[in-house]
Amino acid sequence: MNTNEMFSAVEIELKKQTARLDAPHTKSFYDMLTYHMGWTGAGAGSTATGKRVRPILVLLSASGCGADWRLALPAAAAVELVHNFSLAHDDIQDNSPKRRGRDAAWVKWGAPMAINVGDALFVLSNQAIMDLKKNFSAEVVVAAAEILHNTCLDLTRGQYLDMSYEGRSDLGVDDYWRMIGGKTSALIAACCHIGATLGDADEEKQQAYRSFGHYLGLAFQVQDDILGIWGDEKTTGKSAASDLIEKKNSLPVLIGLEKKGKFAKRWAQGAIAPDEIGEIARLLANEGGLLGAQDAAKQMTDLALSALRSANPQGEAGEMLLRLTKRLLGRQQ
Amino acid sequence: MNTNEMFSAVEIELKKQTARLDAPHTKSFYDMLTYHMGWTGAGAGSTATGKRVRPILVLLSASGCGADWRLALPAAAAVELVHNFSLAHDDIQDNSPKRRGRDAAWVKWGAPMAINVGDALFVLSNQAIMDLKKNFSAEVVVAAAEILHNTCLDLTRGQYLDMSYEGRSDLGVDDYWRMIGGKTSALIAACCHIGATLGDADEEKQQAYRSFGHYLGLAFQVQDDILGIWGDEKTTGKSAASDLIEKKNSLPVLIGLEKKGKFAKRWAQGAIAPDEIGEIARLLANEGGLLGAQDAAKQMTDLALSALRSANPQGEAGEMLLRLTKRLLGRQQ
Numbered sequence: 240m241n242t243n244e245m246f247s248a249v250e251i252e253l254k255k256q257t258a259r260l261d262a263p264h265t266k267s268f269y270d271m272l273t274y275h276m277g278w279t280g281a282g283a284g285s286t287a288t289g290k291r292v293r294p295i296l297v298l299l300s301a302s303g304c305g306a307d308w309r310l311a312l313p314a315a316a317a318v319e320l321v322h323n324f325s326l327a328h329d330d331i332q333d334n335s336p337k338r339r340g341r342d343a344a345w346v347k348w349g350a351p352m353a354i355n356v357g358d359a360l361f362v363l364s365n366q367a368i369m370d371l372k373k374n375f376s377a378e379v380v381v382a383a384a385e386i387l388h389n390t391c392l393d394l395t396r397g398q399y400l401d402m403s404y405e406g407r408s409d410l411g412v413d414d415y416w417r418m419i420g421g422k423t424s425a426l427i428a429a430c431c432h433i434g435a436t437l438g439d440a441d442e443e444k445q446q447a448y449r450s451f452g453h454y455l456g457l458a459f460q461v462q463d464d465i466l467g468i469w470g471d472e473k474t475t476g477k478s479a480a481s482d483l484i485e486k487k488n489s490l491p492v493l494i495g496l497e498k499k500g501k502f503a504k505r506w507a508q509g510a511i512a513p514d515e516i517g518e519i520a521r522l523l524a525n526e527g528g529l530l531g532a533q534d535a536a537k538q539m540t541d542l543a544l545s546a547l548r549s550a551n552p553q554g555e556a557g558e559m560l561l562r563l564t565k566r567l568l569g570r571q572q
Numbered sequence: 573m574n575t576n577e578m579f580s581a582v583e584i585e586l587k588k589q590t591a592r593l594d595a596p597h598t599k600s601f602y603d604m605l606t607y608h609m610g611w612t613g614a615g616a617g618s619t620a621t622g623k624r625v626r627p628i629l630v631l632l633s634a635s636g637c638g639a640d641w642r643l644a645l646p647a648a649a650a651v652e653l654v655h656n657f658s659l660a661h662d663d664i665q666d667n668s669p670k671r672r673g674r675d676a677a678w679v680k681w682g683a684p685m686a687i688n689v690g691d692a693l694f695v696l697s698n699q700a701i702m703d704l705k706k707n708f709s710a711e712v713v714v715a716a717a718e719i720l721h722n723t724c725l726d727l728t729r730g731q732y733l734d735m736s737y738e739g740r741s742d743l744g745v746d747d748y749w750r751m752i753g754g755k756t757s758a759l760i761a762a763c764c765h766i767g768a769t770l771g772d773a774d775e776e777k778q779q780a781y782r783s784f785g786h787y788l789g790l791a792f793q794v795q796d797d798i799l800g801i802w803g804d805e806k807t808t809g810k811s812a813a814s815d816l817i818e819k820k821n822s823l824p825v826l827i828g829l830e831k832k833g834k835f836a837k838r839w840a841q842g843a844i845a846p847d848e849i850g851e852i853a854r855l856l857a858n859e860g861g862l863l864g865a866q867d868a869a870k871q872m873t874d875l876a877l878s879a880l881r882s883a884n885p886q887g888e889a890g891e892m893l894l895r896l897t898k899r900l901l902g903r904q905q
Contacts, residue, residue, distance in 0.1 A: 259725060352732070358731075366718075388698040396595070402688070
């Protein structure tokens with residue numbers, strides 16, 4: 240088992256699944272989709288495609304349960320298509336002009352077209368998961384599809400919470416966990432759960448894989464929040480502390496607000512200018528926002544590693560899952 | 573078998589399926605969805621819900637093939653949820669402020685929230701179709717889901733074409749059929765196809781049902797186009813000839829443009845004011861737009877009825893399908 244082989248198999252499967260949209264008379268529509276996937280247009284390439292962490296988690300989870308990872312490729316494509324669908328709509332909803340360093344699809348083709356690109360990606364994810372029928376019984380296909388669909392409902396709930404939090408000043412840490420539980424963690428949990436289902440794991444093992452993904456997703460998001468305020472601009476690739484300027488309800492901020500100290504007072508006063516960032520980030524760190532978030536990240540990481548031990552993935556996939564977890568959660572970017 | 577019983581069973585099933593979103597902390601999100609479905613908020617009721625033609629077609633097709641229509645209810649809900657998902661996004665994409673006489677969801681809650689409402693409806697449709705597993709084998713569930721997913725890809729293609737046609741003056745009748753084939757007809761074809769699949773019809777019969785739905789959808793859309801220009805405002809409920817003001821690429825217009833006569837000349841000159849409508853509608857009728865579209869509607873209706881004869885639905889469902897077809901295609905509104 241070789242990571243490069245897995246990555247290129249995922250890319251081939253994604254291209255196969257999305258080729259369903261490649262038809263006469265709708266070529267430009269297909270072009271929008273391949274641009275958003277990172278394959279075509281200015282800046283296409285590995286930075287534009289993203290890391291494809293989710294499909295790899297499906298494949299490693301299936302393999303860890305003893306299945307041939309190649310048989311799980313349609314499910315791997317499905318989760319990555321769901322992820323990309325959510326990004327396409329998210330960029331419109333957040334009015335974010337950039338995605339992975341390139342113009343977002345809505346900037347290039349307008350929101351109406353980009354909504355439709357997101358919708359098509361979502362449909363393609365449904366078609367991809369059904370393609371499992373080539374390798375698995377119809378019962379297993381239905382089980383995997385149900386995990387994916389339930390997860391997508393969680394995604395829409397997380398997205399709703401995220402949007403409804405905007406501009407609110409009464410949010411606490413509980414609200415945070417609820418929101419990222421849907422928005423970030425649900426799909427990562429589903430990747431591991433689907434992989435275990437395809438590996439014919441029993442219910443207990445499936446739940447251990449799911450739990451691993453759940454905490455991995457939470458830890459990952461918390462770390463992302465920390466980097467969004469105190470990360471090194473050069474390594475994160477995004478402007479340092481931009482999360483403060485955007486007044487994002489990240490975990491460090493919510494921990495800081497609960498202190499009701501100087502940070503909370505300044506936060507309530509409204510917009511933050513770029514030249515205030517350094518001072519406000521220091522204020523937040525002094526009032527426990529950094530340490531509190533680091534604690535939470537460590538706690539979630541420990542829970543993820545403990546769930547991974549319960550899942551007890553076999554063979555090379557087991558080592559690779561552990562390595563991937565450590566790399567994701569130890570990342571500087 | 574009683575139509576009222578069927579309609580109320582559809583409504584109950586739709587409420588059951590959408591109740592998945594009814595959870596603590598996301599109540600307002602659920603309220604947006606029930607508003608869009610026509611159940612809650614100002615103007616709620618049968619006008620706001622729409623006619624629920626699509627779910628009824630699923631049930632009658634299943635019943636016509638000898639199945640108990642009640643077993644097909646999850647699929648009936650699924651197609652109606654797909655329809656409502658597409659309307660939610662369509663209203664944003666078209667910038668249409670009204671839906672069935674009420675403010676569109678995006679007008680009430682903004683486009684970002686309304687995109688998410690559409691996404692949730694789409695997810696719920698996927699969950700609904702999987703619910704067939706309570707009544708059918710996993711193989712049948714997968715077959716029904718695949719028909720639905722393939723149809724949804726056609727919908728996004730039709731939507732793309734519709735948006736890409738905007739402002740173009742070089743379109744012909746072929747472009748029209750391609751667009752409404754995806755946008756209107758694909759889902760109606762899927763309703764009948766899924767119904768026949770649930771009724772365990774053989775491949776040939778499934779295709780006859782599908783073909784019936786396909787032509788029914790085309791005939792319905794052409795008739796809608798005719799009413800959108802020459803319909804009676806009092807009976808259609810929308811301002812007469814608003815399709816001309818919106819410069820919609822409807823079939824009568826495209827037939828008129830192909831004549832390259834006075835109508836085409838006026839159309840190319842740009843915006844149409846309300847006080848010009850009467851004259852331009854007359855011009856279009858004089859140059860064959862009305863007769864040509866009526867001919868097409870008649871042709872599609874004949875093809876639908878012929879396919880229905882081949883499908884040969886049994887019992888009361890057969891009579892009801894014929895009655896529904898005649899009512900839909902003979903409608904004045």
